[in-house]
Amino acid sequence: MSKKFPIALTVAGTDPTGGAGVLTDIKAFHSREVYGMSAVTSLTAQNTLGVQDVYNIPVDFLNAQLTSIFDDELPDAMKSGMIATADMMEVIKGFVEKYRIPYVIDPVMIATSGDNLIDDKAIDYLRDHLIQTALCITPNIIEAERLSGLSIKTEEDINRAAKIFINDLGVQSVIIKGGHLKGDAVDYLFTKEHVQRLSSERIDTNHTHGTGCTFSAVITAEIAKGKSLESAFKTGKNYITNAIKNTPGIGKGNGPVNHFSYKGE
Numbered sequence: 001m002s003k004k005f006p007i008a009l010t011v012a013g014t015d016p017t018g019g020a021g022v023l024t025d026i027k028a029f030h031s032r033e034v035y036g037m038s039a040v041t042s043l044t045a046q047n048t049l050g051v052q053d054v055y056n057i058p059v060d061f062l063n064a065q066l067t068s069i070f071d072d073e074l075p076d077a078m079k080s081g082m083i084a085t086a087d088m089m090e091v092i093k094g095f096v097e098k099y100r101i102p103y104v105i106d107p108v109m110i111a112t113s114g115d116n117l118i119d120d121k122a123i124d125y126l127r128d129h130l131i132q133t134a135l136c137i138t139p140n141i142i143e144a145e146r147l148s149g150l151s152i153k154t155e156e157d158i159n160r161a162a163k164i165f166i167n168d169l170g171v172q173s174v175i176i177k178g179g180h181l182k183g184d185a186v187d188y189l190f191t192k193e194h195v196q197r198l199s200s201e202r203i204d205t206n207h208t209h210g211t212g213c214t215f216s217a218v219i220t221a222e223i224a225k226g227k228s229l230e231s232a233f234k235t236g237k238n239y240i241t242n243a244i245k246n247t248p249g250i251g252k253g254n255g256p257v258n259h260f261s262y263k264g265e
């Protein structure tokens with residue numbers, strides 16, 4: 001039987017309260033009418049107040065999960081989020097290269113609460129070996145600073161960081177997210193050929209847990225449908241703006257976003 005929906009895969013950690021990681025990715029895929037699959041890298045004990053504990057899945061078992069998926073059905077696109085170690089990244093890189101699957105990397109490093117989610121060796125591997133395999137990477141300001149080695153405060157700094165990503169690190173395209181800067185929430189897509197700038201009003205809320213995961217999951221879902229990166233970026237931006245605006249108001253801290261109400265493009 002031929003499949004009736006596009007398929008997107010997320011390779012990421014879990015958040016038992018459903019705000020970040022695999023669970024929010026699957027909600028976003030579903031909301032975009034894309035069939036979701038997942039391979040789990042780490043189990044975290046976290047909530048809207050912070051990360052209480054992390055258990056990394058043994059690398060052989062990550063390999064086993066990905067083998068189960070790829071032996072059975074080829075996803076149309078995949079994304080990754082939290083990948084705690086360089087060993088896990090090496091396994092993921094092997095699958096991306098073998099199956100030549102469109103791949104979006106959300107280079108997750110630190111949770112909103114300030115807790116580290118991946119180790120220093122993993123950050124080096126990400127910068128030197130993994131980001132080159134992706135169609136697009138989606139760093140926030142802190143991640144872009146860490147990977148590019150620049151301090152980023154202004155639009156000019158963002159342009160300089162993008163040049164490092166594309167010219168020096170060999171990345172195909174990068175979306176630098178401005179959620180952590182002041183003023184409007186402005187995100188920038190850079191490819192070798194052009195820059196696309198999308199801006200929205202900053203929403204005054206602390207309910208932004210899992211925004212980066214959700215944004216990159218929507219982009220991955222749109223890529224799985226065969227949409228262009230530029231179009232996927234627009235949908236991701238519209239979706240996350242609506243999702244933050246209509247927060248479900250869950251938890252005592254930095255709450256998650258809303259997956260119910262966005263039906264646009």
Ligand SMILES: Nc1ncnc2c1ncn2[C@@H]1O[C@H](COP(=O)(O)OP(=O)(O)O)[C@@H](O)[C@H]1O
Binds near residue numbers: 140141187241
């Ligand atoms: N307060 C906010 N108001 C509007 N958009 C926001 C806000 N915070 C984040 N965003 C948007 O959410 C997405 C994720 O951005 P960001 O918070 O920078 O990433 P991360 O969750 O990885 O730290 C981006 O599109 C960003 O512009």
Ligand SMILES: Cc1ncc(COP(=O)(O)OP(=O)(O)O)c(N)n1
Binds near residue numbers: 113
């Ligand atoms: C398991 C897991 N993955 C990723 C994150 C970080 O999520 P992100 O959307 O990048 O940002 P915040 O939730 O920190 O705003 C996480 N906390 N847990």
